């Protein structure tokens with residue numbers, strides 16, 4: 397092959413996605429000619445207001461909200477997660493019901509950290525573990541709920557494993573104790589059936605940049621009547637729940653991004669599932685490898701998390717990066733030390749196994765050829781790393 401252009405193959409769609417050009421097209425005019433403030437009363441402002449409310453109506457309809465006013469646009473998925481956990485728990489506690497909060501132990505840090513904050517404020521926080529298959533079961537939730545429980549938050553699809561949680565059952569179990577149920581639906585949106593009324597959730601958070609929209613735009617669904625302590629005060633935008641002049645271009649883009657996701661799911665879901673399964677089957681052909689989370693539980697179409705024993709995730713990541721391939725690992729470099737992923741530890745992986753994991757996520761612009769290249773490049777990298785690995789030798793003897 398004479399092709400000398402360096403390859404650039406993106407297999408990390410769970411981290412972020414490129415903005416679809418159709419989404420960019422609806423976004424740009426709001427930065428140039430349609431730049432009005434939606435609070436202004438003249439024509440330019442009214443135009444921005446109409447665009448904002450049209451986006452809200454589209455988004456609300458596409459998440460099955462009973463009323464568009466239940467959608468609050470935010471500045472990130474993280475913001476919605478923080479607002480829901482802190483805002484609902486504090487407001488519900490103020491109503492006198494209790495101070496017990498339940499989250500799952502494999503939540504994103506955008507949920508874990510606010511829950512830790514609540515614990516410091518005097519809340520009792522239970523971290524419920526998923527089972528080894530990567531699922532949080534309603535019967536396990538029932539076992540930890542109390543009369544004093546005010547809030548339960550369990551993510552819809554786990555960002556590292558791709559396993560999809562039984563949200564409808566979890567919300568129902570929560571309501572048996574008159575507590576409120578929030579879900580971080582950031583990975584699930586546009587990839588699994590999502591209807592707020594059907595699921596019976598009280599709150600949910602979403603983010604645009606995981607579905608081919610821009611970074612820095614999110615939404616919080618807050619069912620009417622859900623207690624909520626307002627965290628951003630000022631001009632009273634978003635029904636006084638989140639002040640700050642709205643990012644009209646970003647919000648319009650978010651609504652458009654979701655419309656495209658839903659319009660294309662019928663063909664994209666099976667295509668991505670097939671690509672993901674090729675990744676899984678290809679990696680599992682190598683010895684001493686495993687899929688994390690059970691294979692036969694509900695899963696996102698594009699996400700695979702694999703343990704490759706005896707090698708460091710970071711080493712694989714860097715070698716793959718050298719070949720132009722972007723993937724993620726099961727470790728996070730926090731304060732200079734490599735901690736194995738709390739998600740993988742939550743489902744019972746030993747730290748030394750969790751260290752050798754890769755998350756591969758395919759998406760809209762992934763081709764069969766991308767997966768071919770990944771599966772061609774990975775085995776020699778692993779053989780090489782294992783040959784140098786004292787851990788691998790100790791685990792399995794000398795054979796690679």
Ligand SMILES: *Cc1c(COP(=O)(O)O)cnc(C)c1O
Pocket residue numbers: 410411472473474475477504506551553554555580582583603604605606612613614
């Ligand atoms: C990406 C992500 C977040 C954070 O969203 P941002 O918009 O990046 O702040 C939170 N939870 C999950 C599950 C995510 O995948």
